[in-house]
Amino acid sequence: MLFAVICLVLGLLGALLLPLTELFPAVQRILIGAVIAIAILALTRATGLVRWDSLNKRFLRSSRLKGALSSLLSILLLIGALELCARVLTATGVLGYYRPIITVESAAKKTDWRAHHITKDEAREPDPVLFWRSIRRYPYNAQGFKGKELPPVKGPHEFRIFCYGDSNTDGPDRGGWPEQLQAVLDLRSLPGVREFAVVNAGVAGYSSYQGLRRFQQEVATYSPDLVLVSFGWNDHWEALGAPDKQFSSAIPFVDTLQGTLLRYRFYLVLKQYMVPCLLRRESFSGPRVSPEEYLENLAGFVETARRHGAAVVLMTRPYGDERILRNDRVPAKYLTKIARGNKDLLAFAAREQAHVLDIHGAFAALPSSLFVDSCHFTLQGHKKMAELLCNYLEDNGLLPAAGQRAVTPSSGGAVRAQKQR
Incomplete structure (x- = not known):
């Protein structure tokens, strides 16, 4: 009896812990957890490592132990049953569940991609502070970046350039502009x-907003010498429910607990139906990041980088010509916001004497075939971006000469991209 009870308890416990790995579907979690636990216990019984007969007699005589195990078993059974039911009911569409980033996708031709990246994008995983982050497997490495992993200690002659941005920076699996x-x-x-x-x-x-917080998490660990920043497309997109700044907790323990609970479907169902105020804020209508907050985030990049001895280059957000934008059905009012954001960035860089590269201005004079859609480069576009960047960095003394350790972060001035020679 004791053997069976412990097998069942450990099996359920294993099933409840396995969702943290995000490796198995719901039914497989329960079966695999139970099989592993039972196999271990069966091995101890077969090898005689545990004298189950004597334990059974003690167990039957101990009312306290029976009561404790009975309570634990009841709790695990209840939680396991609720989790399984939640997964079945949400998979069949009977119940909805909270998408940890945003509420809904509107039928009025409005799409908030934050929900997609957290629930439907196989290359992303939930993060309590950043909302989502890249998975730590191909095409990303164990540090969450594309390319080779950085050594724990920076070499004496190593010059690190970190590229922060959105999908146009993330790019394809191979051949993005950072790799170029x-x-x-x-x-x-x-x-x-x-x-x-x-x-x-x-x-x-x-x-x-997300990029700055990731940079603040990583700057002390990786000690970049130069930081390239390219945001704007997602900042100005209309948020359905709440702006980005309302999705972050200032309490580390709460963030950790939230990140753990987000793995369980029953918790997401509860959050969906019990906390609707967090999901739908009908009174809110605006971008994910306001124009003022956009500039504040750029200032955060500059200040944080300089505080850690790194230089920064801000870049305007490139986008395609009118024909491409029309084919992609990009709303005219949204395009106006992007253009305004680029102008605000250039003005901000001039005021703050920060390095700035007008990527949009440079690509506006180049063939539209360098864009695969409204806001993403082709492989040739990524190559051209790398060439423009390299020329700019060299022309502005941002790359170290042979034997020089690093650039001076305070140097610079608002300098626009020069035409390709």
């Missing part, structure tokens, strides 16, 4: 004298 920039700079590297490491820290769907 790495290839161009490799031609200028001198092993043992000057070595470049370009890190693609772009994440699809990110706003400047």
